[in-house]
Amino acid sequence: MTGDTKERILETALALFAKKGYLGTSMNDIAGKLGLTKAALYKHYASKQEILDRLVARMNQMDAERAAAFGMPETASDGFAEAYMKTPIDKIRAYSVAQFEHWTKEPFASNFRKMLTLEQYHDPKMAKLYHDYIAGGPLAYMAAVFRRLTDSDEEAMQLALDFYGPMYLLYSVYDSAENKAEVAPLLEAHIDRFVAKVESHYRKD
Amino acid sequence: MTGDTKERILETALALFAKKGYLGTSMNDIAGKLGLTKAALYKHYASKQEILDRLVARMNQMDAERAAAFGMPETASDGFAEAYMKTPIDKIRAYSVAQFEHWTKEPFASNFRKMLTLEQYHDPKMAKLYHDYIAGGPLAYMAAVFRRLTDSDEEAMQLALDFYGPMYLLYSVYDSAENKAEVAPLLEAHIDRFVAKVESHYRKD
DNA sequence: TTGACAAGTAACCAATCGGTAACTTATAAT
């Protein structure tokens, strides 16, 4: 039965970190929501920081598994040399839609993304995770992918901005949307329009 | 001399709120950075909350003045009925570039944007300000502007996503960029490409 | 000269923070 409580602590802590931030969430808050006292939390984790560390470790593990499942190079790496090899446009589309569903509908990933958003400016480690997972990381990734379609790094970056900028904005739209079911179709329409535009302009495919 | 200290308290508090969040910043932090004790802060503001309220009020005032200076309808309003009247593409371009410079280089606006980013999930008022100023607000604004170029609301929204999504992403890119001077040209290139694409596709201008 | 006032200080307040110590209780293996 230890695994059950230990798991519920992680989920509850992450949900609170996503809403109130790491500093804004007390051990009493986490324990209270589980019907426990805060001392019980220290039977499972040595400190508040260790709870956060375990959350980060789990996110890294989940992302590596997902990247492997979709046959895409991992995101966290600095070198994107292998990214612009053979990634057909269909695979990019499927991967992007799945990524969006993951970061919005999956409770763990959605709360983790919100937590990163709240912690990015005062914690360098969180800033790097936010960059790699949500912001500049995927942008650089797409720029590397599009590099083989274009003649210059500048145009590849513009294509990456065209492609990922709206997707990045839709994360925020999703979070504050009253009807969240309307958001994913906006992304799919955007990707379809983008693919059509690229395929008509770069006919060397 | 009261105005000087009162002003420095606001600026210092906002800079700390942007880095550590509202809850993560103590009155001691603010006072210490000014070479004062926290009791001195209460000679100028009744509470920590009043400092935040004054920052919000100042931002609203600054934005109204800027919107008026650029001849654009205000952002915070719910009704965009007047938005799609006569806003030439040149004015939109100039306004957008100025907005980006404002939210990145202007210290007050830059710190305010970061503070809103950190507070958006746990404070409904901050969530609305973030939406109106940074995320869904400008998106809806651009969708209303582009509505007169298109046949449907759906296509207007797609155009707005194409236009504002990259701009929104570049805010994040700017914050973590080592060479910040390279970011604004990315936005200007994007806008030029967008304008060229729109003018070739919608030739009823 | 005096007196009002703005702006600052040191010292304190109750509440809360992350974390610890001592104790209870249920379960399960020997």
Place this chain on the structure above:
DNA sequence: ATTATAAGTTACCGATTGGTTACTTGTCAA
């Protein structure tokens, strides 16, 4: 039956929180 052990409790710790009180100091007007 006994004994570990895991999982919980209550009560406490020093530090810090937002905020208050009493006091001092400099300036400027009557």
